[in-house]
Amino acid sequence: xxxxxxxxxxxxxxxxxxxxxxxxxxxxxxxxxxxxxxxxxxxxxxxxxxxxxxxxxxxxxxxxxxxxxxxxxxxxxxxxxxxxxxxxxxxxxxxxxxxxxxxxxxxxxxxxxxxxxxxxxxxxxxxxxxxxxxxxxxxxxxxxxxxxxxxxxxxxxxxxxxxxxxxxxxxxxxxxxxxxxxxxxxxxxxxxxxxxxxxxxxxxxxxxxxxxxxxxxxxxxxxxxxxxxxxxxxxxxxxxxxxxxxxxxxxxxxxxxxxxxxxxxxxxxxxxxxxxxxxxxxxxxxxxxxxxxxxxxxxxxxxxxxxxxxxxxxxxxxxxxxxxxxxxxxxxxxxxxxxxxxxxxxxxxxxxxxxxxxxxxxxxxxxxxxxxxxxxxxxx
Amino acid sequence: xxxxxxxxxxxxxxxxxxxxxxxxxxxxxxxxxxxxxxxxxxxxxxxxxxxxxxxxxxxxxxxxxxxxxxxxxxxxxxxxxxxxxxxxxxxxxxxxxxxxxxxxxxxxxxxxxxxxxxxxxxxxxxxxxxxxxxxxxxxxxxxxxxxxxxxxxx
Amino acid sequence: xxxxxxxxxxxxxxxxxxxxxxxxxxxxxxxxxxxxxxxxxxxxxxxxxxxxxxxxxxxxxxxxxxxxxxxxxxxxxxxxxxxxxxxxxxxxxxxxxxxxxxxxxxxxxxxxxxxxxxxxxxxxxxxxxxxxxxxxxxxxxxxxxxxxxxxxxxxxxxxxxxxxxxxxxxxxxxxxxxxxxxxxxxxxxxxxxxxxxxxxxxxxxxxxxxxxxxxxxxxxxxxxxxxxxxxxxxxxxxxxxxxxxxxxxxxxxxxxxxxxxxxxxxxxxx
Numbered sequence: 001x002x003x004x005x006x007x008x009x010x011x012x013x014x015x016x017x018x019x020x021x022x023x024x025x026x027x028x029x030x031x032x033x034x035x036x037x038x039x040x041x042x043x044x045x046x047x048x049x050x051x052x053x054x055x056x057x058x059x060x061x062x063x064x065x066x067x068x069x070x071x072x073x074x075x076x077x078x079x080x081x082x083x084x085x086x087x088x089x090x091x092x093x094x095x096x097x098x099x100x101x102x103x104x105x106x107x108x109x110x111x112x113x114x115x116x117x118x119x120x121x122x123x124x125x126x127x128x129x130x131x132x133x134x135x136x137x138x139x140x141x142x143x144x145x146x147x148x149x150x151x152x153x154x155x156x157x158x159x160x161x162x163x164x165x166x167x168x169x170x171x172x173x174x175x176x177x178x179x180x181x182x183x184x185x186x187x188x189x190x191x192x193x194x195x196x197x198x199x200x201x202x203x204x205x206x207x208x209x210x211x212x213x214x215x216x217x218x219x220x221x222x223x224x225x226x227x228x229x230x231x232x233x234x235x236x237x238x239x240x241x242x243x244x245x246x247x248x249x250x251x252x253x254x255x256x257x258x259x260x261x262x263x264x265x266x267x268x269x270x271x272x273x274x275x276x277x278x279x280x281x282x283x284x285x286x287x288x289x290x291x292x293x294x295x296x297x298x299x300x301x302x303x304x305x306x307x308x309x310x311x312x313x314x315x316x317x318x319x320x321x322x323x324x325x326x327x328x329x330x331x332x333x334x335x336x337x338x339x340x341x342x343x344x345x346x347x348x349x350x351x352x353x354x355x356x357x358x359x360x361x362x363x364x365x366x367x368x369x370x371x372x373x374x375x376x377x378x379x380x
Numbered sequence: 381x382x383x384x385x386x387x388x389x390x391x392x393x394x395x396x397x398x399x400x401x402x403x404x405x406x407x408x409x410x411x412x413x414x415x416x417x418x419x420x421x422x423x424x425x426x427x428x429x430x431x432x433x434x435x436x437x438x439x440x441x442x443x444x445x446x447x448x449x450x451x452x453x454x455x456x457x458x459x460x461x462x463x464x465x466x467x468x469x470x471x472x473x474x475x476x477x478x479x480x481x482x483x484x485x486x487x488x489x490x491x492x493x494x495x496x497x498x499x500x501x502x503x504x505x506x507x508x509x510x511x512x513x514x515x516x517x518x519x520x521x522x523x524x525x526x527x528x529x530x531x532x533x534x
Numbered sequence: 535x536x537x538x539x540x541x542x543x544x545x546x547x548x549x550x551x552x553x554x555x556x557x558x559x560x561x562x563x564x565x566x567x568x569x570x571x572x573x574x575x576x577x578x579x580x581x582x583x584x585x586x587x588x589x590x591x592x593x594x595x596x597x598x599x600x601x602x603x604x605x606x607x608x609x610x611x612x613x614x615x616x617x618x619x620x621x622x623x624x625x626x627x628x629x630x631x632x633x634x635x636x637x638x639x640x641x642x643x644x645x646x647x648x649x650x651x652x653x654x655x656x657x658x659x660x661x662x663x664x665x666x667x668x669x670x671x672x673x674x675x676x677x678x679x680x681x682x683x684x685x686x687x688x689x690x691x692x693x694x695x696x697x698x699x700x701x702x703x704x705x706x707x708x709x710x711x712x713x714x715x716x717x718x719x720x721x722x723x724x725x726x727x728x729x730x731x732x733x734x735x736x737x738x739x740x741x742x743x744x745x746x747x748x749x750x751x752x753x754x755x756x757x758x759x760x761x762x763x764x765x766x767x768x769x770x771x772x773x774x775x776x777x778x779x780x781x782x783x784x785x786x787x788x789x790x791x792x793x794x795x796x797x798x799x800x801x802x803x804x
Contacts, residue, residue: 101618282774289579324803
């Protein structure tokens with residue numbers, strides 16, 4: 001990889017970026033508007049991007065509203081994370097034939113999926129992808145479905161220049177700045193109201209190759225500084241914080257704490273937080289067969305530790321109370337994940353806060369265990 | 381000779397370890413050798429409880445009889461163990477049957493005699509209660525586990 | 535991780551609800567495993583279950599599983615006919631510390647179906663008799679007809695340096711053996727705590743009380759091993775279901791040293 005060069009591209013060059021990626025036969029996914037939210041979907045041209053829209057987020061609240069400018073990435077985060085592309089919500093494992101109790105697994109006839117290019121990956125999401133890499137493909141056993149989809153994926157990051165009130169990536173050390181070399185290309189969207197341009201930087205050789213196909217000018221020091229300052233502003237604008245000092249022990253030692261009963265009174269055990277979480281990886285297996293029993297299928301789908309069946313063992317489920325299930329989720333995310341994988345399993349994206357119908361706030365719950373609740377949603 | 385061997389057996393039994401020799405003497409005064417053939421009931425539920433037994437050889441089952449079924453064995457006691465504590469607490473009645481599974485030899489201690497001795501000798505009474513509370517506690521623990529029916533299919 | 539078809543050689547009824555399946559491998563495969571490991575057994579179209587291997591580790595020409603029929607999936611497993619197939623994934627997990635326990639006395643303490651994952655330890659010790667000290671088997675069952683591997687227990691009891699104590703929670707009058715929960719067997723034990731490694735498997739409460747008894751008798755928590763059960767699904771630490779505190783029971787266990795898991799054992803709904 002040559003020296004990192006930061007270049008300036010005009011906003012329209014995002015269209016050329018999409019064409020360059022398509023030319024390389026990537027299936028391109030990025031932000032698009034659907035059902036009143038920004039979701040990740042197929043992107044074929046620059047017009048598919050959510051130009052001039054932003055999101056308003058608070059605990060339990062999300063709305064999409066127009067901006068006064070033409071920003072292409074002027075929102076923060078939608079409900080979905082990129083995990084749906086590498087770790088699909090539902091995937092068939094195999095088909096099998098069953099003849100009088102003798103089974104045979106049928107060869108997989110599906111053609112392998114094209115490598116994906118993800119456009120608009122936030123710093124926290126890059127961190128989430130790295131976490132899922134560690135869980136699902138870097139351990140003693142690799143999930144082959146994940147590894148196959150993840151291999152060759154092209155990542156175009158877009159740094160945040162604004163934070164939602166639910167964001168706390170700075171606390172978790174994952175953003176808003178994209179760490180060098182973690183994406184193929186890193187973009188920073190600038191001057192959206194006037195001469196709209198992007199600062200672009202390649203993080204890999206192939207990123208540099210794609211970038212070289214765009215019209216660009218070397219970025220001046222002033223432009224680079226302006227982009228860095230915009231990202232810094234997103235950082236300093238974060239209102240929610242999660243104190244990570246001694247976080248693991250805090251949760252482990254407070255296994256019995258009145259706060260669990262308190263949060264359980266609000267928690268609907270709906271599992272939304274686990275579905276929107278970009279690092280939650282749990283899955284369940286479904287076996288199905290036709291009426292005659294000769295054709296069977298095995299599927300894998302996302303599961304959640306908020307269901308009672310999740311912890312089922314002979315004789316009943318281990319975690320039946322909502323209290324135990326909430327405690328399991330947050331303790332895994334912030335404490336036992338550290339034992340298992342070396343870091344907390346939370347990137348600070350705040351989706352679980354926004355998409356909780358009861359507005360339960362992971363930062364507030366962690367803080368409550370410290371004995372002092374600092375309401376993150378209070379204006380200071 | 382018989383008295384001498386009884387005294388040795390009682391004095392060396394772990395249940396009576398560290399008991400004052402004078403107290404051992406009192407116990408020996410209430411002790412006798414007994415023997416039960418296989419199948420023979422040592423006592424039955426509801427009978428007056430006036431003894432306890434140090435099992436020297438064999439196996440004793442503790443049973444209860446439901447009206448419509450064959451008796452259920454809830455516990456067995458083997459060599460070295462103590463059978464019976466109902467002699468110690470009112471109303472001095474056996475709660476279960478005790479039956480010799482194998483040919484069983486034991487030392488029977490006359491509880492009625494001991495109760496009187498304990499009344500007049502509080503120190504002996506305390507020493508015995510200390511020991512029997514361990515027996516009762518252990519059986520209570522075991523009973524609780526038994527009631528959990530841990531191996532049931534659920 | 536696709537199930538590999540193994541062929542049912544025979545299904546034997548052990549007790550009214552427990553059956554032993556012997557599976558023959560597909561061409562070229564062998565059934566190697568460490569005592570204490572489990573496999574995922576799949577009945578096509580029905581479901582998959584974690585089942586401990588209960589057979590002889592010195593005989594990899596087949597795989598043996600002992601299954602208690604308690605639901606639809608286990609019922610479909612134990613009603614397989616000879617010649618039909620069962621999908622096998624595995625073996626998985628960390629087994630009993632048979633290598634580290636060389637030269638030591640072995641206590642095997644089992645409750646109910648918990649004898650199944652311990653039987654391979656007994657086979658292993660008996661096949662390598664000079665490598666181990668005394669072997670003591672403590673076994674508790676619900677009642678006399680639920681005693682697993684009854685003939686083998688009797689045969690092991692006759693071997694030198696081997697003691698077998700069985701008990702039932704409740705007996706009938708025709709039962710001449712011991713009655714009382716498994717912990718009541720400890721009074722018969724002549725334990726050399728410093729020289730002993732204990733391996734315990736049964737319902738969690740049973741393991742906890744057995745552990746308490748062994749520790750009270752001077753056994754070290756590092757030499758006491760329990761086999762834990764949680765909801766193993768993928769069996770390779772990827773699906774999350776079997777998490778127990780920081781552990782994935784499927785890959786970090788199922789066998790754990792007591793000293794490692796002691797703080798977790800009494801945590802309700804952990």
